[in-house]
Structures are given as C-alpha cells and as structure tokens.
Ligand code: HEC
C-alpha cells in the first residue's frame with residue numbers, strides 16, 4: 582500500500598471516530614429533557630390536579646409556535662404557556678399554566694396575527710425561559726414583564742404601553758394606555774414641535790423625533806455620575822426630569838412633570854419606530 586493510501590485510511594478512521602463521538606453526545610443530550618418539556622409536564626400536572634385527566638389530554642405536546650407573517654417572526658411562547666387561552670379556569674394558576682388576563686379589547690388583536698412578542702417583547706423563537714424572556718446578552722427587546730417594570734417604578738402593563746403605541750401612534754386616546762394618553766396630551770399642550778420635527782411637522786432646533794425609538798442604546802451618552810442601568814428608557818426618563826443634568830447646556834426646557842409624566846413621555850418617544858403598515862389601525866375621526 583502506498584503512503585498516500587495509508588494517509589487516506591487514517592483520515593477515514595479519524596472522521597468515522599469523530600462522527601461516532603458526535604452521535605453519542607447527541608444521544609446523551611436528548612436524554613436530558615429540554616426545559617420546555619419540563620414546563621409542559623408542569624402545566625399538565627396542574628391541569629390534571631385542577632380540571633382532571635380528561636382535560637389534561639387536550640394539552641399539546643412538542644414545540645408550539647405562531648408564525649406572524651407581517652413581521653416574519655415566530656413566537657414559541659405557547660410552547661410553555663400552553664394554556665394561555667384557557668380562560669377563567671386557570672386565571673389564578675402559577676405561570677406558565679396561568680391563562681391570559683381577560684382584557685376586553687384583547688380580542689381586537691387576533692393571536693394568529695399578533696403572536697405574543699408584538700405586545701410583550703421577548704425573544705419569540707427561543708425555547709428556554711431565560712432566552713424567551715430576553716434575559717440574555719444581545720437581545721434588545723426583553724420581556725416587558727413585572728420584574729423589569731419595577732426597576733422603572735412601573736407596572737408590567739404600564740411598561741408594555743411602549744409596545745402598544747408602536748401601532749396606536751396616530752390615535753390620541755386608546756383604552757389600556759393611560760400613561761401614553763396623558764403624554765400625548767402633554768406633547769400637544771407644550772408644543773414640542775416648536776423645536777422638534779415629529780411625523781413630518783415641526784422645527785429643527787432639536788433633533789428629529791419621528792423614529793427616535795430606533796436609536797441604538799449604545800448611541801446614548803451617559804454622564805459620568807450616572808446612577809441607573811444604562812438603558813434608553815432610563816436615559817429618557819432622567820432627561821425629561823432634568824435635561825441639563827443629562828445633556829449639559831441643552832436648549833431642551835425643564836418641565837414641571839407630575840406623577841408618572843416623565844415615564845409616560847419616555848414610553849411615548851421610544852414607541853416611535855417603524856412597524857409594518859398593515860398593523861396600524863386606521864386613523865379615527867377626532868370627536
Ligand atoms: C421554556 C418555557 C417558557 C417559554 C418558551 C416562555 N415562557 Fe414565559 N414563563 C415561563 C415560566 C416558567 C414563567 C414563570 C417564572 C418566571 O417568570 O420566570 C413565565 C412567566 C411569564 C410571564 C409573567 C412574568 C412577568 O414577569 O410578568 C410573562 C408575561 C411571560 N412569561 C411571557 C412570555 C412570552 C411573551 C414568551 C415568548 C416570547 C414566553 N413567556 C416564553 C416559561 C416560559
């Protein structure tokens with residue numbers, strides 16, 4: 582046998598050996614059940630306990646997902662939140678078995694068309710709790726849940742208004758968005774357009790704000806003595822409360838802001854970003 586052949590044989594044996602190794606590792610990993618399967622077991626246990634084995638048999642198994650065509654996004658939240666549409670029977674169950682709160686206007690947002698992340702944020706395609714809830718590096722749309730909301734002094738529903746208004750941007754008043762409704766009134770009352778261009782109208786003494794929600798978090802400059810985590814939302818809240826502390830010598834006026842107005846204004850400006858036009862409700866005539 583020539584030396585060349587021998588080398589080729591050694592190579593083949595090496596490749597076969599490597600393949601065998603990879604296959605056995607894969608078998609081992611599959612033995613350890615994925616987190617989502619454990620979550621499904623937990624939901625099944627709760628449903629069996631509360632509603633009986635017959636109802637538990639209705640539960641889906643395997644990965645579940647909603648494909649949102651307009652945004653080409655896949656939301657797999659329902660892989661763990663399998664009983665999200667089960668209504669009052671599971672309204673007080675622990676997560677992820679708890680059903681969705683029954684909100685009167687929710688029906689206007691068909692789950693097949695909206696998925697979950699359009700309102701909640703988070704990483705739709707992920708299948709572990711941490712990754713799905715966006716608690717990972719390099720994911721810029723974390724779940725707007727209770728824990729995160731508390732760090733801004735807000736409730737989960739208040740924080741979520743930022744997402745609601747990505748679509749409801751042209752309506753002056755929308756149910757379920759109290760902070761942003763008040764902020765929209767404030768922007769009109771204080772005539773922010775005397776310095777800023779917003780949706781094609783206004784002046785250029787300050788920066789254009791129409792798509793300010795798309796400004797990358799790393800594009801913000803934080804003062805040396807900054808106390809909060811360096812998020813865009815904290816930046817805007819502090820900037821509205823005391824513009825001069827964040828941007829020295831700014832022309833931006835110091836407003837007398839009551840209640841949660843600084844938070845509301847910040848949620849409002851961060852909601853100003855592009856979404857697919859098919860999502861935008863048709864403008865209503867002002868009453
Ligand atoms: C791998 C399973 C799993 C996936 C996938 C998952 N979740 Fe969860 N979810 C959980 C568990 C477990 C809890 C309760 C513990 C916790 O909050 O971490 C929970 C809690 C929640 C809560 C309530 C907690 C809060 O902070 O308000 C919300 C809202 C939520 N999930 C939304 C989502 C959304 C939206 C997605 C998809 C992007 C998603 N989940 C995907 C397992 C999952």
Ligand code: HEC
Pocket residue numbers: 658659662665676679681682684687690692695696697698699700701727736737738741
């Ligand atoms: C149109 C917006 C919208 C969509 C779409 C939506 N939700 Fe929600 N969701 C809300 C609002 C608003 C709340 C109430 C938040 C509150 O009051 O704290 C909520 C509450 C929840 C909660 C309870 C949080 C808690 O702390 O008790 C969970 C879990 C949840 N949603 C999961 C989902 C999942 C999973 C999907 C997709 C199947 C989904 N949601 C789709 C708006 C939405």
Ligand code: HEC
Pocket residue numbers: 686689690695699700741742744745746747748749755756757758860861862863
């Ligand atoms: C992805 C886009 C989108 C998001 C996000 C969204 N909505 Fe909507 N919403 C719509 C569309 C589209 C309609 C239907 C409008 C219609 O029927 O004319 C609607 C309808 C509504 C209605 C009924 C309004 C009416 O007058 O009929 C309310 C209230 C509402 N949404 C509140 C919210 C709240 C609160 C949130 C956030 C938790 C939210 N929406 C998130 C697009 C969105």
Ligand code: HEC
Pocket residue numbers: 767768771772773774775776777786787788790793796817824828831832833834846850
């Ligand atoms: C007298 C002019 C003036 C008025 C009135 C004014 N601003 Fe400003 N604003 C500025 C200037 C100049 C800047 C840029 C320097 C800075 O960031 O402070 C700015 C910055 C901002 C930023 C940050 C933009 C970025 O690039 O991150 C936001 C958001 C903002 N203004 C919102 C508002 C809102 C909302 C109102 C009305 C309630 C308002 N401004 C009224 C002059 C003004």
